Amino acid sequence: MDGWLGVIIMIALGVGFAAVMIGLSLLLGPHNPTPEKLAPYECGMPAVGSARERHSVKFYLVAMIFLLFDIEVAFLYPWAVALRDLGWAGFVQLVTFFLILSVGYVYVWRKGVLDWGPAARAGRHAARRAA
Amino acid sequence: MTGDVLAFWGLALLLVGSALAVVLSKNLFHAVLWLALALTGTAGVFLLLEAEFLAAIQLLLYAGGIVTIVVFAIVVTERLVGERISQTSRRIAGGAVVAAALLGLIVSAIVERPLAPAEPSIGADLTRTIGELVQTRFVLPFELLAVLMLAALMGAVYFARPDD
Amino acid sequence: MFSSGIDAVVPMLCVTLAALAVMGAEAFRARGEQLPLGGLGVVGLVGAAISAVLLWNRNAVSFGVVVADNFGLFVTLVLLLVALLTIMFSSTVVRRDGLPAGEYYALVLFATAGMIMMATANDLLVVFIALEILSIAVYVLTGIRRDDSRAIEAAFKYFLLGAFSSAFFLYGIAFTYGLAGSTRLDRVGTYMAAQSMSGNPLILVALGLLLVGFAFKISAVPFHMWTPDAYEGAPAVVTGFMSTGVKAAAFAAFARVFLSVFEPFSGEWAPLVWLLAAATMILGTVVGVAQSNLKRMLAYSSIAHGGYLLVGLVAANQVGKAAILFYLLAYAVTNLAAFGVIALLGTREAANDELRDYAGLWHTRPALAALMTVCLLSLGGLPPTAGFIGKWYIFSAAVSAGYYGLAVIGVLTSVVSVFFYLRVVVMMYMTDRPAAIAPPPVSAVAMAALVASIAAIIALGILPTPVLDFAAQSIATIF
Numbered sequence: 001m002d003g004w005l006g007v008i009i010m011i012a013l014g015v016g017f018a019a020v021m022i023g024l025s026l027l028l029g030p031h032n033p034t035p036e037k038l039a040p041y042e043c044g045m046p047a048v049g050s051a052r053e054r055h056s057v058k059f060y061l062v063a064m065i066f067l068l069f070d071i072e073v074a075f076l077y078p079w080a081v082a083l084r085d086l087g088w089a090g091f092v093q094l095v096t097f098f099l100i101l102s103v104g105y106v107y108v109w110r111k112g113v114l115d116w117g118p119a120a121r122a123g124r125h126a127a128r129r130a131a
Numbered sequence: 132m133t134g135d136v137l138a139f140w141g142l143a144l145l146l147v148g149s150a151l152a153v154v155l156s157k158n159l160f161h162a163v164l165w166l167a168l169a170l171t172g173t174a175g176v177f178l179l180l181e182a183e184f185l186a187a188i189q190l191l192l193y194a195g196g197i198v199t200i201v202v203f204a205i206v207v208t209e210r211l212v213g214e215r216i217s218q219t220s221r222r223i224a225g226g227a228v229v230a231a232a233l234l235g236l237i238v239s240a241i242v243e244r245p246l247a248p249a250e251p252s253i254g255a256d257l258t259r260t261i262g263e264l265v266q267t268r269f270v271l272p273f274e275l276l277a278v279l280m281l282a283a284l285m286g287a288v289y290f291a292r293p294d295d
Numbered sequence: 296m297f298s299s300g301i302d303a304v305v306p307m308l309c310v311t312l313a314a315l316a317v318m319g320a321e322a323f324r325a326r327g328e329q330l331p332l333g334g335l336g337v338v339g340l341v342g343a344a345i346s347a348v349l350l351w352n353r354n355a356v357s358f359g360v361v362v363a364d365n366f367g368l369f370v371t372l373v374l375l376l377v378a379l380l381t382i383m384f385s386s387t388v389v390r391r392d393g394l395p396a397g398e399y400y401a402l403v404l405f406a407t408a409g410m411i412m413m414a415t416a417n418d419l420l421v422v423f424i425a426l427e428i429l430s431i432a433v434y435v436l437t438g439i440r441r442d443d444s445r446a447i448e449a450a451f452k453y454f455l456l457g458a459f460s461s462a463f464f465l466y467g468i469a470f471t472y473g474l475a476g477s478t479r480l481d482r483v484g485t486y487m488a489a490q491s492m493s494g495n496p497l498i499l500v501a502l503g504l505l506l507v508g509f510a511f512k513i514s515a516v517p518f519h520m521w522t523p524d525a526y527e528g529a530p531a532v533v534t535g536f537m538s539t540g541v542k543a544a545a546f547a548a549f550a551r552v553f554l555s556v557f558e559p560f561s562g563e564w565a566p567l568v569w570l571l572a573a574a575t576m577i578l579g580t581v582v583g584v585a586q587s588n589l590k591r592m593l594a595y596s597s598i599a600h601g602g603y604l605l606v607g608l609v610a611a612n613q614v615g616k617a618a619i620l621f622y623l624l625a626y627a628v629t630n631l632a633a634f635g636v637i638a639l640l641g642t643r644e645a646a647n648d649e650l651r652d653y654a655g656l657w658h659t660r661p662a663l664a665a666l667m668t669v670c671l672l673s674l675g676g677l678p679p680t681a682g683f684i685g686k687w688y689i690f691s692a693a694v695s696a697g698y699y700g701l702a703v704i705g706v707l708t709s710v711v712s713v714f715f716y717l718r719v720v721v722m723m724y725m726t727d728r729p730a731a732i733a734p735p736p737v738s739a740v741a742m743a744a745l746v747a748s749i750a751a752i753i754a755l756g757i758l759p760t761p762v763l764d765f766a767a768q769s770i771a772t773i774f
Contacts, residue, residue: 004178057291060203064287067196068280074188075273078262085259090266093274100277103315103322104284110322113288240496246473271304271358275412275424278311282405282428285318286435289398 061113072101138179146172157217163201170194184258302355303363306343306371307411310378313339314404321397332400333382333389339404340382343411344375354772359479360418365769366620367415370547373624374414374540377631378407381536383744384635387737388532392643394439402439403536406432410544419468419478422548426464426512429544430457433537437529449528456511456521464508470501484556491559502557502564509552512545513601516574526594531641531648534590535634538597539627546604550619554611555773561611568609573704575602580708584715590648592715593633596674599712600626606701607689613767615692620766622689625673625681625755632748633670636663639737639745653719654726663737664723666749673752675716676709681755688763 079086079094108114149172152165170193177186209216220226265273301308316339317332324330347368355363363371381403389396409428416422434457438450472478474497475486490498507518514522526534557564579599586592604626607619640656640663641647657664673682686709693702755762 057207060200060207061288061291063196063200063203064291065284067192067200068284070192070196071276071280074192075265078184078258078265080262081256081259082262082266085263086266093266093270097274097277100274100281100315103318104281107285107318107322108288111288111292113292237500240500244495244497246497268359269420271360272418272420272424275421275428278314278405278408279424279428279431281315281318282402282409282432282435285398285401285405286431289395289435290438290441 058113058116065108065113068104069101072098135179138175142172142175142179146176154218154220155223159205159216159218160202162218163198163205166201167194167198170198182257184261300355301357302350302353303357303361303415304412305346305350306363306368306375307361307408307415309339309343309346310375310404310408310411313342314401314408317397317401317404321401324397330396332396333386336382336400336404337379340375340379340407344372347371347375356417360421361412361415362417363415365772366551367547369620369766369769370414370543370623371411373543373627374407374410376624377536377540377543377627378403380628380631380635380744380748381532381540383740384532384535384631384638387741388530388638388641391641392440392530394530399436399439402432402436405429406436406536406540410540413544414547416548416551417480419471419480419483419552422552423461423465423468426545426548427461429541430461430512433533433541436533436536437525439533440530443528445528446530447528449525453521453525460508460511460518463504463511467501467504467506467508470497470504474498474501480552480556484558487556487559498560499563502560503567505552506564506567509545509549510571513542513549513604514598515571515601515605516578516598519575519578519598522598523591523594526597527588527591531590531634531638531646534594535631535638538594538634539631542597542601542604543623543627546608546619546623550608550616551773553608554616558611565609565611568605569698569701572602572605572609572701575599575605576704576708577602580712584711586715587650588648589650589653589719590634590637590646592650592719593630593637593674596712596716597630599708600630600674602708603686603689603705606693606698606705609701610689610693610696610698612692612696613770614688614695616770617763617767618685618688618692620769621755621759621763622685624762624766625685625752628748628751628755629670629673629680629682632745632752633667633674635741635745635748636667636670639663639741650719650722654722656723658727662742663745666745667723668720669749669752671716671720673756675713677713679753679756681752681759684756684759684763 075097076094079090083090146169149165149169153162153169156162156165170189174186174189174194177183177189205216313336317335320330320332320335347363350363350368351365353363354365357363382400385399385403388394389399406429409425409430409432412425413422413429416425434450434454437453438447440446468478471483474490474495475483477483477486487498510518511521526538529537553561553564553568576599579595579597579602583592583595583599586595604619604622607615607622609615637648640652640660653667656667669680673680676682676686686705690702690705693699693705
């Protein structure tokens with residue numbers, strides 16, 4: 001556990017600061033709850049809404065795709081640390097890994113999962129009418 | 132009691148407590164936050180074992196990524212369903228009995244014949260060793276992981292994609 | 296032991312490349328365009344089959360974690376046959392039901408790649424990742440009709456319980472690694488052989504957790520809860536695929552881990568598997584009798600068939616091991632063909648999978664009724680079909696290993712099961728079809744697949760010796 005003292009102090013400071021702030025605001029702040037204030041998200045989209053709006057699913061999809069490529073990057077780091085010992089074999093293996101996942105990236109892109117703005121949606125509508 | 136042992140029991144308490152809170156809290160959002168705490172605690176266990184890389188990955192992917200996804204999933208589902216969802220675990224007593232039995236079984240087995248206490252000898256840098264092992268001994272599982280993630284990606288996109 | 300060649304993974308590689316190609320083609324497919332994606336898959340499967348045949352008797356090892364021994368290759372060939380027949384049946388169903396062809400075929404191929412990997416894995420870690428690949432693909436396939444709430448519910452149940460069982464399996468792997476210091480099956484096997492007298496309770500914990508994980512995947516009672524719902528909710532072709540492919544792959548890994556690595560502890564696990572086998576055969580049969588939905592009935596029947604396979608595992612003598620392989624082949628072809636008929640009789644609007652939908656089928660679709668009859672007779676274990684020979688060898692293995700109790704239970708449940716298979720046959724022939732809705736025409740490809748499976752069932756029933764020799768040869772190399 002050598003060398004971790006700084007980290008522990010940092011964590012203690014962070015947690016302590018947050019705890020003190022929350023505690024102070026509980027003690028000192030006016031307490032006047034309204035339904036909006038009690039909602040899980042005070043800002044952003046309402047947590048409960050019409051079931052017809054499917055657009056929000058995109059948030060979830062993007063988060064999922066992000067996580068997958070995050071895992072990919074996580075493997076990049078130890079490879080980079082051991083780069084010199086692994087040589088070309090390691091490089092080829094890593095590129096293979098990336099190539100396999102890039103099929104998924106192309107798939108996601110072409111399927112329009114990454115299309116976001118109204119232009120993309122209009123394009124899809126036009127394509128549907130044409131089909 | 133050295134600092135390590137103290138830290139271990141502290142983490143153990145935190146882990147068990149937060150894990151119990153995950154299954155027992157009625158509010159799903161609270162459950163997710165407890166889950167984040169449990170996953171962070173696991174990172175602490177990795178740190179105690181001097182596996183810094185694993186601890187970082189645990190924080191990045193689990194406490195960061197997975198928890199975010201779960202939050203998104205809850206928000207999206209609540210919007211689709213149109214009402215707040217709460218945890219509806221039933222038969223908690225029965226589950227507790229089964230879990231306690233399993234725990235008792237494993238603990239009694241470990242107490243009777245402890246696993247080798249010696250730490251496996253790892254070269255100077257664990258991260259580097261991981262990098263080497265992943266690209267040599269475990270290269271096939273590594274490439275298979277890409278296939279696994281691809282299948283998972285396809286499935287998730289298929290289910291979540293809006294109708295077109 | 297370690298060789299750097301990639302020979303042993305070539306069959307799996309062919310299937311994976313086909314899956315990637317299908318996925319890529321789907322990505323670049325123009326809207327409304329029809330691509331021969333199934334054909335692309337068949338190319339990959341045939342390539343895999345050729346490479347598997349070329350690898351025969353070579354015991355190729357790749358990366359130290361995959362071993363293409365004859366046992367693994369035999370199961371690989373069975374799996375490739377399963378995938379091929381599935382794709383042939385699917386060609387009709389995908390078009391009829393408007394399923395997403397790209398995703399469908401890619402997932403079938405991904406699942407097949409995972410199954411092959413599982414059958415040839417020589418490392419617990421590879422077994423686990425392969426298991427996850429095939430499981431995730433099959434979860435999605437179960438709910439591939441995402442507008443159908445029943446299918447989605449089935450997929451969700453399957454996913455939750457599958458994830459649960461994976462956790463058990465992973466926990467077992469963790470303990471095994473903690474004990475043996477390796478996940479390689481040969482190293483774990485060496486450790487277990489050295490520890491056989493030690494009575495270390497942790498070994499039993501590891502063994503038990505792995506056993507639970509496998510039992511879930513082969514849907515052995517009492518870990519079968521997901522099976523009827525998942526099998527009923529999924530499209531019939533997918534049910535055929537998962538009730539044969541997943542079971543064959545899981546059984547191959549099960550046999551490899553328990554008959555070689557944990558062989559020194561067979562005194563501990565054999566009684567447990569005995570109980571699982573008996574419970575599985577009895578429950579699958581007894582509950583199956585009460586079903587009015589043909590798909591659900593066959594779901595219970597496939598649970599019962601998992602029980603017969605477990606009998607072969609308990610009676611782990613030479614006959615028993617060869618019998619497992621033969622039974623896997625016979626069961627796979629038969630069950631797949633039966634679900635194929637069900638799939639071909641459905642329409643986009645109605646699944647037509649209730650028992651009463653089969654009343655008088657003989658009058659409207661004599662060919663399909665006749666083919667279904669052969670499948671049901673084979674499932675019931677009546678001569679001259681593959682099912683009869685398979686059961687014969689399984690039970691004689693049990694008797695020669697001294698497991699008279701299991702053999703008696705097996706024979707009795709087989710007799711009971713004949714009742715519910717024959718009930719369907721009687722309905723098809725003896726009743727007039729009430730208000731007959733003409734089923735849709737069957738494509739030539741699907742019909743060819745059906746006829747080929749039926750021919751195989753009868754051929755295996757009349758001339759089983761070559762395949763049995765083949766199976767005996769396959770197991771001789773490793774166990």
